[in-house]
Amino acid sequence: MTVAVVGAGVAGLVAARRLADLGVDVAVFEREEAVGGRVRSTREDGFVFDRGFQVLFTAYPAAQRELDYDALDLRYFKPGAVVARENHRSVLADPLRDPTALLESAANRDVTVGDKLRTLRLRRELADKPNRDIFAGEDASIAEYLDDLGFSAKFVQNFAAPFYGGITLDRTLSTSKKVFEFTFKMLTRGRIAVPADGMGAIPEQLADAARDAGAEIRLGETVTAVAGGDDPGLSLGGETLSADAVVVATDPKSARDLTDVFAIPTGERGCVTQYFAVDEPLGAGKRILLNAGDRRDGPGGEPGTAPNEVVPLSTVAPEYAPDDRELLSATFLGAPDETDDDLAESVRETLAAWYPERRFGDLELLHTARMPFAQFAQPPNIFDALPDNRAPDEEGVYLAGDYTEASSLNAAMESGRKVARAVYEDL
Known part of the structure; x- marks a missing residue:
């Protein structure tokens, strides 16, 4: 059983290591001269x-x-x-x-006393809330969520906008409230x-683990096309390689170009x-x-x-x-x-x-x-529209990346784990 993984970012490296641990023959193809993708x-x-x-x-x-x-x-x-x-x-x-x-x-006047009490209450409510429940149900923006909970304008301007703006790269707080709840929970628990x-040590450790498990990582190798169906494989320059399955673990824009899966978010x-x-x-x-x-x-x-x-x-x-x-x-x-x-x-x-x-x-x-x-971008209700790890209409092609879960390191690693399980189950 052979699997080709396109991209040596966090999701691709986790997928490669887990597949290799299962006895699969895995080769990773990365166009850059270093692993990590956006984490370097x-x-x-x-x-x-x-x-x-x-x-x-x-x-x-x-x-x-x-x-x-x-x-x-x-x-x-x-x-x-x-x-x-x-x-x-x-x-x-x-x-x-x-x-x-x-x-x-306690003496800080940049937020109100009520804000401090609401924060402690929210801490208790979210600490043990299952992650699946956080990402289920109705959605709203972070701004709407904080307003519904009664947080003051001072809290939003002085803390929420810059702090969660840094996490979501969205100071307007128009991102999904589910991102707020999940990260708030992570902050209370860790x-x-x-x-x-440096942060590059994370993918370097994942790459070492993948190699130790038996995966091959080929750097400086640009994949120009992937194929599924009866003859899965990929094009590598002028060379065509066959595999039992192809896992596309590139950045979202490249993944969409390679697979034509338009559910991949590129905002x-x-x-x-x-x-x-x-x-x-x-x-x-x-x-x-x-x-x-x-x-x-x-x-x-x-x-x-x-x-x-x-x-x-x-x-x-x-x-x-x-x-x-x-x-x-x-x-x-x-x-x-x-x-x-x-x-x-x-x-x-x-x-x-x-x-x-x-x-x-x-x-x-x-x-x-x-x-x-x-x-x-993660506006409200985006999580219901994210693609599955199995590429639709293309048997033998799989997707691994944070964009199948949420935009975070956690999501990238979780996607790598899930895609390895999906590939192994199907093959």
């Missing part, structure tokens, strides 16, 4: 640059099944965040997960972390993440700084875009930077037209507004990662 890291001059700001939710059930957390040597964020705007910074955290922040969070060697959410070196830490500890301000004037007084969040990466994971430097990341939502230098100036001005007591002349732009398709 670049190492340069002692710094680690992930492909956009990404984190691992340790409570992800699929991640707990597929990954060796100890081997990843995880570095953990502090629960909660720092709410930041001009001349203002305040800590907002869950005192049940971080008792050290109890007094600061922690946020990055591997010491995109993008972002730009810049990485900076500074001489001194920001003093925010191991918490993300959320931009609670509105859009602001850019360099030269032109309308500009401010970063949605700033992250003290090397404070969380010292391995991300040399011993004598601090590494920050700043993420802009969407696909801003500004140049890298103009975006960097926006970050410098934003930090200067948040920290009027400091100068940021030492802020050095090191790397810019532009991700026009970082996630697929």
Whole structure:
């Protein structure tokens, strides 16, 4: 029994490892020279640059099944965040997960007392709610959901919009409430972390596991077509290879082009993440700084875009930077037209507004990662329309990717597990 997997992203690697564990002869074909797809890291001059700001939710059930957390040597964020705007910074955290922040969070005036009580109530309601129930039933936007629960406009502007905007790349909170409920539950049951060697360590570990199980991973190999029916296989340059099944585990747009499955979502959410070196830490500890301000004037007084969040990466994971430097990341939502230098100036001005007591002349732009398709858009009711792992009307062709579940690392790993089971059952 032979299976060809197209794409060595997270979903494809999980599928390959699980199929190889079942005794299947598996070959993975990846057009890039490295595994990981959208989850990769670049190492340069002692710094680690992930492909956009990404984190691992340790409570992800699929991640707990597929990954060796100890081997990843995880570095953990502090629960909660720092709410930041001009001349203002305040800590907002869950005192049940971080008792050290109890007094600061209790005194925080960026959300109301009622918001804090509603958050604790929601924590209890979602903590043990089965994931299948979260993704079933009626849907609404996150904004509508929070309004129905009675959360204040202050809570939305100062916390929900920047925090969940960072998770969904959608600061308007027009994303499905099911994404909110699932991620909120994951936050209450686990922690946020990055591997010491960068997020790219996750697919590298999955690739090692797939190879150990017997799968072959061929890098720099571009698949131009796939076929199902009586003679499944793929075209690789001028070569045609046959297989008992083909698993398409590419990005959504490439998967749609290869399979003509138009249920694959291609509506995109993008972002730009810049990485900076500074001489001194920001003093925010191991918490993300959320931009609670509105859009602001850019360099030269032109309308500009401010970063949605700033992250003290090397404070969380010292391995991300040399011993004598601090590494920050700043993420802009969407696909801003500004140049890298103009975006960097926006970050410098934003930090200067948040920290009027400091100068940021030492802020050095090191790397810019532009991700026009970082996630697929997840409006309300999208989950009922996502494709199955079995490609319709094309026997022998299967789909593996987060787009069969939801846009997350957890979904990509879950899709890889499910497609391996589907292939094995069918063959």
